[in-house]
Amino acid sequence: MDHVVEHLQSKRDDNLEQLFQLLKIPSVSADPAFKDQVLACAEKVRQQLTNAGLDGVRLLPSHGNPAVYAEKIIDSNRPTLLVYGHYDVQPADPLELWDSEPFEPVIRDEKIYARGAADDKGQFYMHVAAVASMIACDTLPCNVKFLIEGEEEVGSVHLGDIVEANRELLAADTILVSDTSMVANDVPSITTGVRGLSYLEVTVTGPNRDLHSGMYGGAVVNPINALCQMIATLHDDHGRVAVPGFYDDVVALDESERAGYAKVPFSEEVYSASLGVNSLAGEEGYTALERVGGRPTLDVNGIWGGYMGEGAKTVIASKAHAKISMRLVPNQNSQVISDAFKTHFESLAIAGTTVDVIYHHGGEPGLMPLDSDAYQAASQAYEQTFKKTPLPLRSGGSIPLVHMFKQKLGLDTIMMGFGLDSDAIHSPNESYGVFNFHRGAETIAWFHHFFANTK
Amino acid sequence: MDHVVEHLQSKRDDNLEQLFQLLKIPSVSADPAFKDQVLACAEKVRQQLTNAGLDGVRLLPSHGNPAVYAEKIIDSNRPTLLVYGHYDVQPADPLELWDSEPFEPVIRDEKIYARGAADDKGQFYMHVAAVASMIACDTLPCNVKFLIEGEEEVGSVHLGDIVEANRELLAADTILVSDTSMVANDVPSITTGVRGLSYLEVTVTGPNRDLHSGMYGGAVVNPINALCQMIATLHDDHGRVAVPGFYDDVVALDESERAGYAKVPFSEEVYSASLGVNSLAGEEGYTALERVGGRPTLDVNGIWGGYMGEGAKTVIASKAHAKISMRLVPNQNSQVISDAFKTHFESLAIAGTTVDVIYHHGGEPGLMPLDSDAYQAASQAYEQTFKKTPLPLRSGGSIPLVHMFKQKLGLDTIMMGFGLDSDAIHSPNESYGVFNFHRGAETIAWFHHFFANTK
Numbered sequence: 069m070d071h072v073v074e075h076l077q078s079k080r081d082d083n084l085e086q087l088f089q090l091l092k093i094p095s096v097s098a099d100p101a102f103k104d105q106v107l108a109c110a111e112k113v114r115q116q117l118t119n120a121g122l123d124g125v126r127l128l129p130s131h132g133n134p135a136v137y138a139e140k141i142i143d144s145n146r147p148t149l150l151v152y153g154h155y156d157v158q159p160a161d162p163l164e165l166w167d168s169e170p171f172e173p174v175i176r177d178e179k180i181y182a183r184g185a186a187d188d189k190g191q192f193y194m195h196v197a198a199v200a201s202m203i204a205c206d207t208l209p210c211n212v213k214f215l216i217e218g219e220e221e222v223g224s225v226h227l228g229d230i231v232e233a234n235r236e237l238l239a240a241d242t243i244l245v246s247d248t249s250m251v252a253n254d255v256p257s258i259t260t261g262v263r264g265l266s267y268l269e270v271t272v273t274g275p276n277r278d279l280h281s282g283m284y285g286g287a288v289v290n291p292i293n294a295l296c297q298m299i300a301t302l303h304d305d306h307g308r309v310a311v312p313g314f315y316d317d318v319v320a321l322d323e324s325e326r327a328g329y330a331k332v333p334f335s336e337e338v339y340s341a342s343l344g345v346n347s348l349a350g351e352e353g354y355t356a357l358e359r360v361g362g363r364p365t366l367d368v369n370g371i372w373g374g375y376m377g378e379g380a381k382t383v384i385a386s387k388a389h390a391k392i393s394m395r396l397v398p399n400q401n402s403q404v405i406s407d408a409f410k411t412h413f414e415s416l417a418i419a420g421t422t423v424d425v426i427y428h429h430g431g432e433p434g435l436m437p438l439d440s441d442a443y444q445a446a447s448q449a450y451e452q453t454f455k456k457t458p459l460p461l462r463s464g465g466s467i468p469l470v471h472m473f474k475q476k477l478g479l480d481t482i483m484m485g486f487g488l489d490s491d492a493i494h495s496p497n498e499s500y501g502v503f504n505f506h507r508g509a510e511t512i513a514w515f516h517h518f519f520a521n522t523k
Numbered sequence: 524m525d526h527v528v529e530h531l532q533s534k535r536d537d538n539l540e541q542l543f544q545l546l547k548i549p550s551v552s553a554d555p556a557f558k559d560q561v562l563a564c565a566e567k568v569r570q571q572l573t574n575a576g577l578d579g580v581r582l583l584p585s586h587g588n589p590a591v592y593a594e595k596i597i598d599s600n601r602p603t604l605l606v607y608g609h610y611d612v613q614p615a616d617p618l619e620l621w622d623s624e625p626f627e628p629v630i631r632d633e634k635i636y637a638r639g640a641a642d643d644k645g646q647f648y649m650h651v652a653a654v655a656s657m658i659a660c661d662t663l664p665c666n667v668k669f670l671i672e673g674e675e676e677v678g679s680v681h682l683g684d685i686v687e688a689n690r691e692l693l694a695a696d697t698i699l700v701s702d703t704s705m706v707a708n709d710v711p712s713i714t715t716g717v718r719g720l721s722y723l724e725v726t727v728t729g730p731n732r733d734l735h736s737g738m739y740g741g742a743v744v745n746p747i748n749a750l751c752q753m754i755a756t757l758h759d760d761h762g763r764v765a766v767p768g769f770y771d772d773v774v775a776l777d778e779s780e781r782a783g784y785a786k787v788p789f790s791e792e793v794y795s796a797s798l799g800v801n802s803l804a805g806e807e808g809y810t811a812l813e814r815v816g817g818r819p820t821l822d823v824n825g826i827w828g829g830y831m832g833e834g835a836k837t838v839i840a841s842k843a844h845a846k847i848s849m850r851l852v853p854n855q856n857s858q859v860i861s862d863a864f865k866t867h868f869e870s871l872a873i874a875g876t877t878v879d880v881i882y883h884h885g886g887e888p889g890l891m892p893l894d895s896d897a898y899q900a901a902s903q904a905y906e907q908t909f910k911k912t913p914l915p916l917r918s919g920g921s922i923p924l925v926h927m928f929k930q931k932l933g934l935d936t937i938m939m940g941f942g943l944d945s946d947a948i949h950s951p952n953e954s955y956g957v958f959n960f961h962r963g964a965e966t967i968a969w970f971h972h973f974f975a976n977t978k
Contacts, residue, residue, distance in 0.1 A: 276799030282920030344731030370829035465737030
């Protein structure tokens with residue numbers, strides 16, 4: 069392993085350069101205007117995996133963006149790791165809030181600033197770097213396969229099809245993903261669970277046209293006021309989601325998990341201050357960390373209707389809209405929850421309005437057992453490089469494919485993420501630490517080493 | 524009067540042609556991009572008043588758009604009428620909902636379709652037509668002055684200054700305005716009151732940046748959810764506005780007014796059907812007409828925050844915004860109500876968020892006494908042309924200058940509007956009836972006749 073570690077260190081600048089090349093390609097999957105760039109990025113990943121020394125590098129087509137596949141098979145008796153990542157990124161808007169161009173990566177204060185720096189290019193490239201060094205040193209201990217898709221930010225809608233069509237090709241012993249965060253650079257943690265997602269869009273319609281609020285104000289139900297009333301009832305006075313049946317299938321956090329959360333050096337004051345809020349709030353009876361990692365939640369992601377421009381316009385809008393999503397925990401089911409929400413929200417309709425609810429992509433929650441070989445190997449790898457036992461913590465985010473991989477390939481996913489909350493993924497000025505990029509690549513190499521020894 | 528009526532009839536096509544020329548100019552005061560068009564429209568009005576035979580036609584400058592002034596003084600012993608109107612119009616958006624171009628007037632089903640057809644070009648031009656015919660027949664019975672401004676749709680912010688600077692020039696016995704509607708073409712009505720307006724814009728701020736709703740959902744207060752909760756409390760369960768002190772200065776509708784409303788041939792079924800709603804709602808204890816004309820109300824005119832584009836984005840927005848306005852009745856005061864709203868809304872702030880409230884333009888309510896000479900003359904004029912006594916009804920809309928003219932010139936305003944609800948002012952496909960345009964011009968001429976006899 070000394071050679072590998074040394075090789076990785078000698079390749080630091082090269083690896084950063086390769087990452088920068090990836091980051092310069094605006095592979096925004098949510099916006100059709102960027103389709104060519106998305107495909108160009110897939111091609112770039114293909115080249116990089118080839119240059120890393122992998123075999124069988126090719127694009128796996130789908131009805132959407134292709135996934136990039138590569139492998140290095142040493143010995144069928146060795147364990148096989150399947151590395152998943154995504155080369156597509158979130159939209160960069162609002163552009164005016166970025167301090168530098170989102171697709172012109174720069175290093176400031178030892179952080180790489182660019183859309184996709186942490187989510188997910190900086191994180192999946194660590195795996196490419198680690199494997200490239202192990203291949204160069206001729207010490208790759210496990211068979212390794214790569215599956216880097218291009219639609220994670222739009223729900224990985226075709227990934228299930230790609231997996232179905234390539235089951236044998238993708239057979240492995242565990243899946244590796246780096247797309248999550250740890251507590252701090254000196255408090256390593258491994259993500260042991262991800263939340264699920266239900267995402268819906270609602271429209272409340274009142275009059276059949278926009279109305280003058282003088283001539284009609286007081287006579288008709290105002291769809292915006294109605295929508296606000298309906299949304300206001302979605303939580304009770306204790307911060308609990310008020311959709312009937314919402315908590316039916318929730319598996320409570322057990323005492324050991326709650327003890328784990330209590331060990332995290334988390335300060336509500338520091339957290340609040342970093343977010344610029346004077347207090348936090350949520351479901352009563354749970355700490356902020358427990359609420360994010362271990363409890364289901366509901367948020368309005370967007371709301372609009374009526375006049376939104378400069379100045380004043382005295383209108384009663386015909387329609388009001390909102391995008392509403394819920395994060396789920398085991399064993400909630402995304403379709404069951406979406407259906408429950410739709411039924412409930414439609415029942416809240418106020419006389420004089422009609423309500424429409426449509427579904428957007430969702431995903432199931434996932435959980436990794438701590439006694440698994442993969443978790444044990446990961447824990448040892450972090451101890452090797454960070455000199456500390458990593459904390460096992462559930463993440464608040466959703467990676468629906470964790471559930472999909474379990475269903476379709478029978479595999480658990482070990483989530484070794486090296487990001488930080490301050491990376492501000494999905495926000496302007498996303499970044500990824502240079503320290504995290506290099507330390508993560510090293511830790512991944514150690515994971516291969518320890519996982520090989522478990523078989 | 525027979526000559527005048529005959530002359531008006533002979534000028535029908537000419538008058539429509541002149542109106543069309545006005546309508547073709549997109550004099551949108553709310554949007555700086557249309558400034559040149561606004562000024563071109565003022566020039567057009569100036570030309571038209573000159574061609575009508577008026578004297579002293581000129582622009583009265585201000586720090587905003589100019590007003591157009593003209594006069595015909597016959598005899599200082601005769602009463603003087605001051606005609607107010609506005610040549611600016613509402614924005615046309617949403618453009619995609621218009622069946623024909625908003626600034627290419629066309630006649631369909633005997634209605635003139637264009638932005639400004641009813642509000643206010645079609646209506647003020649009736650006065651120009653009536654006066655032009657009376658001048659041509661050399662029978663103008665009263666002195667007449669015109670004050671046609673260019674900022675009514677943005678709150679007439681400079682009109683007070685223009686009036687202050689030209690008090691003597693504008694001295695008169697009453698003010699005439701045609702910018703309101705009547706019940707139906709066979710149910711004439713005169714607007715005896717207008718509502719006031721308080722218009723504010725609120726912003727609820729939570730975290731100092733947009734957040735990923737997975738990583739933070741459940742930990743922080745969501746500004747959109749918070750805004751909805753606050754707005755939901757602005758009405759109680761009986762449809763009453765829940766701002767403390769809101770109703771303190773309201774003068775209740777008296778029995779004769781309520782009896783007048785009951786006489787209006789209004790059908791809630793027909794009204795609801797025309798608006799495409801299955802029921803109406805508002806303050807308990809009042810009919811729809813009473814709520815619009817005689818009671819104060821609150822409406823959210825616009826709301827926005829978070830992600831509003833195609834598809835799904837899992838964000839907790841940093842900010843949520845709303846434009847909220849209240850229509851007022853005598854004797855509510857716009858500044859008092861705006862202050863009360865601001866204080867109350869700020870007090871609703873939920874811990875973890877901050878609230879900002881800014882003011883937009885407002886206006887005071889107004890009431891015309893039924894025993895005034897102007898009202899009596901108007902009532903007789905409608906009886907002459909419609910063969911029916913017009914109903915005296917308060918309007919739901921706001922014309923803040925009614926109060927301003929009372930304050931600065933000591934004059935009441937007689938609101939002889941010939942529009943209909945179906946004109947859809949402020950909405951796409953605004954129209955004004957050809958019948959209404961011609962009948963209105965005739966009625967106005969009769970008003971001059973009857974008003975002259977009151978002195």
